[in-house]
Amino acid sequence: MAPKKAPAKSPTRISGGAHASTSAGNGAARPAAKRPVNTARGYKRPERLEDGYIIEDKTGKKTWRVGPVIGQGGFADVYLVSDKASKPVTEGTAKHVMKLEPSDNGPLYQEVKFFKAAAKSDAIAAFLRERSIKSLGIMEYISSGVMEVNDKNLRWLILPRLDRNVQQILDECDGIFSRQCVILLALQLLDILEYIHKQGYAHADLKATNLMTGLSKTDASQVYLIDFGLVKRFMDDNKHIPYKEEPKAAHDGTLELTSTDAHKGAAPSRRGDLQILGFNLIKWLTGSLPWSDSTDPNFVRSQKITYFQNQSEFFRVAFPDGAPKEITDYFKAIRDLQYHDEPNYAKLREIFQKASKDVKARKSDLFATASAAQESVDSADSVPVPKKRATRSAAVALSIGTSEAPPAKRGRKPKA
Incomplete structure (x- = not known):
């Protein structure tokens, strides 16, 4: 059914599912010129x-x-x-x-x-x-x-409608957030992931560009997760889907941050989202990951698997001056999660809640002290945030080629 015809100098009317006929002239709206x-x-x-x-x-x-x-x-x-x-x-x-x-x-x-x-x-x-x-x-x-x-x-x-993109804020901080800011982000993101997981979905693409702040002044210190183009339902009839590697789906997501499961072609899961969160936390604290300058998906996959199994070496490379305790505790807590396991979100929150008390962090201060350059060390056990460092030179040496990776993969096209 055709939509109602708009009078001159009025908006063009479109009904959901109906054909929208537009024309130039008489002040009627029409599709803008393509850019x-x-x-x-x-x-x-x-x-x-x-x-x-x-x-x-x-x-x-x-x-x-x-x-x-x-x-x-x-x-x-x-x-x-x-x-x-x-x-x-x-x-x-x-x-x-x-x-x-x-x-x-x-x-x-x-x-x-x-x-x-x-x-x-x-x-x-x-x-x-x-x-x-x-x-x-x-x-x-x-x-x-x-x-x-x-x-x-x-x-x-x-x-x-939301307000600022967190990546823009990160760029203003020269690519590194303060420890206090990262702790507060971790607490909010754990809540968000727990909610999504309770609905039976995994996000699979958490990163700074997919986070935005609330629009109002009272919501400015709340971050929102956006872009659910890779979201996947991992529960089917109240049962977790089985682990299955699909070569065609290998490396889905953002290469630098995606989970080891995704690199192997397995569907997104709760443990994958928590691993992605962990990679983000380290990147926000240090500016990069050991594999950040590689575009070879096989190299990146091997790096992640190697470092996830040898976490002490991972922290030594990522944090030359010593890793924050909340980061080491978090990775230890998620290391042994099985594909179908339900994480202990309360335990993970406790790790960052304790850290927030140590640094006297408040939610309202989320981005007020976001810059690591301005962060002051208030206690004897505070961990300094390392400066940006070279990445691949510090990586574990692996005999893998340097073929170019394809663009980050997105959601499948809907079935007809």
């Missing part, structure tokens, strides 16, 4: 929507007005949107964003499935009550759908 963007290999880019498009959300019984593009990636565009369709969408008023992708791309399809199944407001509220915490870095699912624009099907997902 050169690096598109991920094997994927398509979405049609560009002009400021003022209207989407009729029949499921949520709302009308959304599309504003300006605020982000573009290899798969999708991100727009500001508002449920006040009669008013222009501006940076100052928009409280939501819309992610837009061709419907046959895999990443947004996976994200929509996750948010619809696991990020409803009642599920998040129940977890907050269970854990007696005030906030959690999981965006609440708002709405989603598929629409046709210029004979092309586009999938859209609307979520709450």
